[in-house]
Amino acid sequence: MTDPEQFHVYDTTLRDGAQQEGLSLSVQDKLAIASHLDELGVGFIEGGWPGAVPKDTEFFRRARTELNLKNAQLAAFGATRKAGTTAADDPQVRALLDAETPVVTLVAKSHVGHVERALRTTLDENLAMIADTVGFLVGNGRRVFVDAEHFFDGYRTNPAYALQVVRTATEAGADVVVLCDTNGGMLPDDVTATVRDVLAQTGARLGMHAHNDTGCAVANSVAAVDAGATHVQGTVNGTGERTGNADLITMVANLELKRGMTVLPDGALQEATRIAHAVSELTNIVPYSRQPYVGASAFAHKAGLHASAIKVDPDLYQHTDPAHVGNDMRLLVSDMAGRASVELKSRELGYDVSGDRELVTRVTQRVKDLEAAGYTFEAADASFELLLREEAEGRPSYFDVESWRVITESRPGGDAVSEATVKLRAGGERVVVTGEGNGPVNALDHALRTAIGALYPEIDKLELIDFRVRILDAAHGTDAVTRVLVEMTDGKTSWETVGVGANIIEASWEALVDAVTYGLLRQGGASIS
Numbered sequence: 001m002t003d004p005e006q007f008h009v010y011d012t013t014l015r016d017g018a019q020q021e022g023l024s025l026s027v028q029d030k031l032a033i034a035s036h037l038d039e040l041g042v043g044f045i046e047g048g049w050p051g052a053v054p055k056d057t058e059f060f061r062r063a064r065t066e067l068n069l070k071n072a073q074l075a076a077f078g079a080t081r082k083a084g085t086t087a088a089d090d091p092q093v094r095a096l097l098d099a100e101t102p103v104v105t106l107v108a109k110s111h112v113g114h115v116e117r118a119l120r121t122t123l124d125e126n127l128a129m130i131a132d133t134v135g136f137l138v139g140n141g142r143r144v145f146v147d148a149e150h151f152f153d154g155y156r157t158n159p160a161y162a163l164q165v166v167r168t169a170t171e172a173g174a175d176v177v178v179l180c181d182t183n184g185g186m187l188p189d190d191v192t193a194t195v196r197d198v199l200a201q202t203g204a205r206l207g208m209h210a211h212n213d214t215g216c217a218v219a220n221s222v223a224a225v226d227a228g229a230t231h232v233q234g235t236v237n238g239t240g241e242r243t244g245n246a247d248l249i250t251m252v253a254n255l256e257l258k259r260g261m262t263v264l265p266d267g268a269l270q271e272a273t274r275i276a277h278a279v280s281e282l283t284n285i286v287p288y289s290r291q292p293y294v295g296a297s298a299f300a301h302k303a304g305l306h307a308s309a310i311k312v313d314p315d316l317y318q319h320t321d322p323a324h325v326g327n328d329m330r331l332l333v334s335d336m337a338g339r340a341s342v343e344l345k346s347r348e349l350g351y352d353v354s355g356d357r358e359l360v361t362r363v364t365q366r367v368k369d370l371e372a373a374g375y376t377f378e379a380a381d382a383s384f385e386l387l388l389r390e391e392a393e394g395r396p397s398y399f400d401v402e403s404w405r406v407i408t409e410s411r412p413g414g415d416a417v418s419e420a421t422v423k424l425r426a427g428g429e430r431v432v433v434t435g436e437g438n439g440p441v442n443a444l445d446h447a448l449r450t451a452i453g454a455l456y457p458e459i460d461k462l463e464l465i466d467f468r469v470r471i472l473d474a475a476h477g478t479d480a481v482t483r484v485l486v487e488m489t490d491g492k493t494s495w496e497t498v499g500v501g502a503n504i505i506e507a508s509w510e511a512l513v514d515a516v517t518y519g520l521l522r523q524g525g526a527s528i529s
């Protein structure tokens, strides 16, 4: 790895990332996220604004004893002192010292319009606030980074003043002046030109803090590095105020894999997918499947022609090896599949069908026909696997359904209840059972479990965890064809199946029977119907 001092990866998930609408992190969440960030190997973790946000004050207090950081240093974030006072007398500056972090990052105004209208002070007093606050913190043993807020807009409006801010901060002892695209309106060429200029005119160590309002936060950060910045700020998964901050993971992956830099400890980038998902869990944000590098779809291939080239060499349709970021290639089978897609998907599921061209052609055609009728296999691997087995060697059969029936009754003053009757043959016996439930699918599930439970006790381990219904032809109203996807788990892993029918219960039953059949197959139960 490059000396972490020469290039700073600075994470602000816990501060600017937490400024995202809808996100509220507890102190415990923040401590857990900080541990993940440290594992990712970032050099600095900005924990929050002590003295302004009570949870952040508490975070720094607990971090002293509860965090055992191996790679990162903690940074406390805050503002320059108030106008007309001194840093030593400003309680918010004191709170930064009280956080007891090795690093303090100060936000400072660098745009004349903001000094005059938001801070409502003079340009000279703003420079004095910067010099005094940086000097006071450095004098108290802190390493100081200065976030020059609205720098790029400020540089356009009054470049001389923006440069004065950079010089003032540096002369007062700031290690890095971070140029902030606070409103996120920049494009990469603006950033490159500005960073080059500022570097040439000040010689200061520069960093970049980008927001994503033009969709260019990562590109702007890379452009800043290309122009000479040696400190980048971002948030895991790109959370942050408005449209978010530069996604730190995309940014470091680009720097390592596209620019050939080594900005994380050896092997850390391979943990990126796991850590991005762990942070999604802790922030309670559903992972974004199309997220570059680490999203579930980042290396998922759907088009048949892509699959046919990938069969020869995955690099033909991938910009990098997913293993570099701990992700996996996936093949999706759908109506856009060709034989190569079916062959590679089968291999992914553990079946080598490469020698059986006829089988592959048959399966491909059935997938296309079924998709035309409303099925979708890309989200239902288990149904695809059952179809493959059916074509290859016959469907595993644990029970043969003769018929089913379900009624739903509404009783005055109570909730509606459903009762299902299922007739089937299993283990050489004909079984007729009933089951009750709070809805028709629940009642059918109970009846099926009762019918085969004695023969296949492993069914107890199987649990339905998700049930999604989609109307395929909404123009038909209640006549429309329905698609049901169900997800089942055995506690270790989960699988999805699909059912389609004009009747919602028929579609659900088909998906349920597939899910149970696949579950029994996974449990290794002998097929004895």
Ligand SMILES: CC(=O)SCCNC(=O)CCNC(=O)[C@H](O)C(C)(C)COP(=O)(O)OP(=O)(O)OC[C@H]1O[C@@H](n2cnc3c(N)ncnc32)[C@H](O)[C@@H]1OP(=O)(O)O
Pocket: 016, 049, 052, 053, 079, 080, 081, 082, 107, 108, 109, 118, 119, 120, 149, 182, 241
């Ligand atoms: C670009 C960024 O994302 S920076 C990070 C922003 N983060 C946050 O704002 C989250 C935490 N913020 C807070 O808890 C509160 O807003 C506080 C404690 C900072 C300030 O709260 P309050 O004193 O109640 O005032 P309010 O939120 O209305 O802000 C206005 C005050 O901040 C001052 N101010 C505004 N921007 C800055 C700045 N960059 N540096 C210093 N002071 C500033 C204004 O001059 C005004 O001060 P005044 O009341 O003395 O005139």
Ligand SMILES: CC(=O)C(=O)O
Pocket: 016, 107, 147, 148, 149, 150, 180, 181, 182, 183, 209, 211
């Ligand atoms: C400092 C900061 O968060 C910004 O300027 O966007």
